[in-house]
Each structure stands twice: as structure tokens, then as C-alpha cells.
Amino acid sequence: MPDPTLDPAPDPRHDVRPTLEAVAARAGVSRATVSRVVNGGAGVRQPLVDQVRKAVDELGYVPNHAARTLVTRRNGAVAVIIDEPEFRIFSDPFFSRQIRGISRELNAHDAQLVLLLVEGRGDFDRVTRYLAGGHVDGVLAFSLHTDDELPAVISRFRVPTVYGGRPERTGAEGGAGTPPVPYVDCDNRGGAREAVRHLVALGRRRIAHIAGPRDQTSALDRIDGYRDVLPDAGPEMTVEGDFTAEGGARAAEELLDRCPGVDAVFVANDLMASGVLRVLRERGLRVPEDVAVVGFDDMASVAESTDPPLTTVRQDVEGMGRLMVRLLMERLDSGAGQWPASVVTPTELILRDSA
Amino acid sequence: MPDPTLDPAPDPRHDVRPTLEAVAARAGVSRATVSRVVNGGAGVRQPLVDQVRKAVDELGYVPNHAARTLVTRRNGAVAVIIDEPEFRIFSDPFFSRQIRGISRELNAHDAQLVLLLVEGRGDFDRVTRYLAGGHVDGVLAFSLHTDDELPAVISRFRVPTVYGGRPERTGAEGGAGTPPVPYVDCDNRGGAREAVRHLVALGRRRIAHIAGPRDQTSALDRIDGYRDVLPDAGPEMTVEGDFTAEGGARAAEELLDRCPGVDAVFVANDLMASGVLRVLRERGLRVPEDVAVVGFDDMASVAESTDPPLTTVRQDVEGMGRLMVRLLMERLDSGAGQWPASVVTPTELILRDSA
């Protein structure tokens, strides 16, 4: 018995929220019946359903999630894990859009989005513990780098997962007993091919590529696309950037110093392309007259506001986010048996003024 | 190099997660003792503590969150509610940064981040139900507009909340019985003053303002700051934009048509300022020679890559996110009694080339 003289501050969390019991009493039925009604009302006679619904409304009953999870072993939540160094998430609208798509689709499935941002080893352990705790039904994992340990952890805890972007080890390459790894990615290689072919069709002869960091499969795939069309381009025609505007500018400087005769550049993302345009302008080179530029992503905030507006390869980021959720839900609903297939979404070349 | 701490390959039977009971059996103690150890180990003799810890490690025990929540009524999760029409979150790095700060601080407090994106009435009901369900210990709410209903819902369910950005109705204005509304915001008005004073010091005489949407307090506060310095500026010198680059461009067109003699513009955010710069360039006006431009936010991806780089008012977005979490945690730890005070963080004028 608490000492009344202490007069403990009332805690709002302990507000008496009505329970199933209360609703049952009010409706004059058993807890089980109320439970059935709350969960869809299948197999309950209509008059009773109405009685219960009425009681629920009058009491403002809302099921206790923790109690439900405890018995069903389902928590109605999905973790989104983004493992990305600070500089990118700070400046890249990519994640906002992807998350928007995920959020929408998750809402449609009545599931919650738990956001896990990973920045280093410490965070990594924390996420590991979280997954081990089985707090989420599934995982959507992003921005994996080729040296990432996350897939290992995820597969160790057998948490149903869908990756955003092709992970380094695909199912086909996995060792024995390794389940396939479902992912959603855009057709990076095909999109890159289309971009470079466009440059070729424009009559450009010395087409360079400013690539993304080689520890990301999207960057590698775009390089492959470039090489598909230009198998004979020398290695000096490809410079590696870091997907930031500043990195793009640095890469452009290096490229122009190295190959002054370049008349076109396929840049692996729009952010870098904006840096490239800046350098080109500083050097007095006209775009697209002297040098044509094509980006990748079609990040509206960047591509539409550069000078000149950027011709670029569009990928449907939001759609990819939604697709990831659908694949995961498919997996969850199928019991643990079925692994959904990966999906590669098409890209589209958007013509503006830079090429 | 693999980290050995990740290695303690736990019980091979992954599907059966060990419970307190199992740990107790293994350590030769009661469930209660294990519980005490797991929760800090206060009041348990050292040898027993060690035994239990050992058993926990060997079994790879991780507490079941749902069970714990059920009895403690604490879920160790905080909801971040962002109520923003799609166009902004799609193009504004602001949210990414704010969320990064929140995520970091939440991690430090061992709490989870549940992201709730609100886009319309339907979503609104869903969020309401979620909060009513008491699934989170607290709420961090963003991007409130003056006509927003969220504060009403939040206050109805008494969920501890901290707002990002000053809500329309502050505690001081609230009616009787309405608790004060703690928020974290930057000094919008002071920052705007500093920006405009800088323009004045530059010798500019016809200083215009391109404002944000009037249903957001940050936009209103920046207008106030502009007027503080220039109380005699005519109403034609202020044009309302929508915080997007495109909207900034439109506003600039309107402004230049209306007041051709303008020699400086204080723009309410960097995104709009980038649109303004584009229009200025298109009209053959040099920046800063003919027209000086100052933005607001110091969004690196925008301000550093415009031509010329943008002089702007910096606000510490990540720091504000962290601060919000700290205020909320303070509130949570203090029982229900204390309401933390709001915090207004300082801004800083960053000089680049546009003014």
C-alpha cells in the first residue's frame, strides 16, 4: 500500500484505459467475444457484434498492443535500417523519398515503421541487439556497402528481410544453406547504358564517366553499363567520386586535367553532376555545347535547378520503397516458407538541357 | 577484422528464444533474481550476479520487450510525427538532418524511433488511434501548420510531447488547464534581423523579402525579423513563396516585375533562394553586384552549390533534434510533474558570395 502522505504525482501513462474486460462487462458478453469482434468479428452473431461495437465506442477502447504481441508473437512493426555515413543522408533527398514510399505502404498494411540509423560499430551492436530481441516482424535494409556486416547479422537471426539496392552477395552466389536475399533495385546498368547511348547518339566521341564509390553495387553497376556501351574507353576516362556535389567537382577537376578533350560526361548521380556543372562553368566550358552532361537519379531538387537543367536517368525511388514493403509482407504472410523474388525496376532517361 | 563480441553464437535453436525461466534454471536461481540482475542487479549479491550474467551470455538471452511493456507500461519508444505535404519532404534535406539528430540522442537514451508520416485526414485518424493505443512513451511533433489539429489530439491523450518549431498556440497563450507546450526552435526572428541588418550594412536601400507560407510560424517569425529592421518597407516589398525552389523563382518574378529597383532580397529559406538566383541570372542581373541575396537554413547541399554560393543564416538542425529528445526525456523521467521549458537556439550568419 503506497503511503498516501507522499502524494505521488499522477502519471498519465497509468491512466485507466479500458480493457477487454471492461468492454465485455459493459456489453454483457465474455472477453473472448469482445476479442473476436475487435479482430474482425468473424463467427459472432450480428446483434452481439453491434452490442460490443457500441461498448467499444462508448468506452473508447483501444487494444493494448503489448499484450497482443505477447501472445501472437507479432508486433506489427518493421525496422528500416539505414547504414550510411553521415554526409550522404545529410544531403541526399533519396532517403526521404524512399522512406516516404515505405511509410505509405506500411500504413496500408497497418504496420509501424521503426527507424534504425546506423553510423558505426557501436550502433551496429545496438541494432544487433534490437534484432535479436525480436522486436520487429521484418527488416528493410539500405545502403549496404560491400564490406557490410549487417547481412550476416540479419541472416544469423533469421529476421525476414528485404534489401534496398542489390547487396554484394546475391542469393545465387550464397553458400549452401544460405537463403536467397530478396532485394529491390532499379536497373542501374540498363539506365547507365541508356544514358551513354544517348551521348553517343548526340555524336559525342570522348565520353567520360564519373563513378560513385566502388563499395556500392549501384556505382559498380553503373560503371558496367558505361562499359557495355564503351568497351574501349580507357581507364583514364573513369574517375571515382563519392556521390556528393563536392566530390563530383573534385572528380571533374581531375578528369579535365587528365583528359582536356572530353566532350561528354556520364555522372553516376545528380548531386555529383551539379558539382561537375559548376567546375565546367568555372573553366569556361559551355554545357552542352562543349561538354554534354548526363546524371542519374532525377532528384528534382537538384536536376531541375542546376544551370542548365540536368538530363538524367530517373529511377522511381518511392515506388521502390513501396515494393520493398510489399515483398516483405508477402514473405511475412506466407509463413516462413516462401522467399519472394527480387525485383529490378526500370529507369527512364529524362531529357533536359545538359545533354 | 571480425569483432569477437558479435560471435557468441547463441543457442542453436534460434526459433526458441530463451526466457527468464531458462536463465533462472541454468543459473540455479529464481526468475525474480534474474530479473533483478537484468535490470541493473541492484540488491543482489555479487556471486549470484555473476552466475546470472554468465547464464545470460551462454543462452544469448534477450528480454522480451512486449512482456516487459505489459507490466511496466513503458515501451521505450518515441514517435516522431511529421505532418508535411509531400512536396517538401521530397526535396528538403531539413528532415533528414533533424531526424539524424533525434536518432542519435534517442540511441543514447536507449529508445526506439517510430516514424509517423502524416499526409492527410486518413493518416491523421491512424495516428490518433496509434497515440490513443499508448504505444509510445512520448511524441516529437514537427511541421505544424497553424490550422493543424494534431496538438489538440495530442493534448487530449496526454502524451508527453515536444514540438519542433514553435506551434501557433504557445503555453502562455493557452487557456486555463492547458499545459504549456514545450518546443525547440531556432531564433527565426533574430536570424532574420541579422540577415537584413547585413544587407543594410552593405549599403542596400531597397531590400525585399521573399517569405515562406504564412501558415508556418517560422515563416511568420522571419517576416517579423525583416520588419523589425525595416519597419517602413512597403507591403509590395514582401512576396510569399512556398519554401520550394520553384516557388522562390515564381516569387522572384513577381517581385522583380513589381519593384524593378530592388537591390537586395532576404529569402526565407535556401531552397527558395536557389530559385531566386536562377531568375536573377535569367534576367541578366548580377549577384551580388546588382542584387544581393541572403537565404536561411544553410542547407549545405543547396547553399554551397548555388552560383554564386549563398550567404545565409545557419540554424543547427541536428542540434535542435537532439535537444528535443533531451527535453522529452527530461519530462518522462520527472514523472508527469515537470514540463520542460521551451528552447530557442541561436542562429549564425554565414557569409559567402551572394551578399
Added chain:
DNA sequence: GTGAAAGCGCTAACAG
């Protein structure tokens, strides 16, 4: 200091 026992609110057999 430690253990036994009573639930937290809900679902899911199993009876009736």
C-alpha cells in the same frame, strides 16, 4: 538478499 506468487491485457484452444 532471495524466492513464491500474483497478475499486466490479450488470444486461442477447448468445452458447452
Added chain:
DNA sequence: CTGTTAGCGCTTTCAC
């Protein structure tokens, strides 16, 4: 169809 009865895994008095 509906009610009864067990727990889900954990914390928390309350005895010892």
C-alpha cells in the same frame, strides 16, 4: 456460436 480456461514473459509486492 459463445464462454471458460490457460497461459504469453516479465516485474513486483510480499513473505521468508
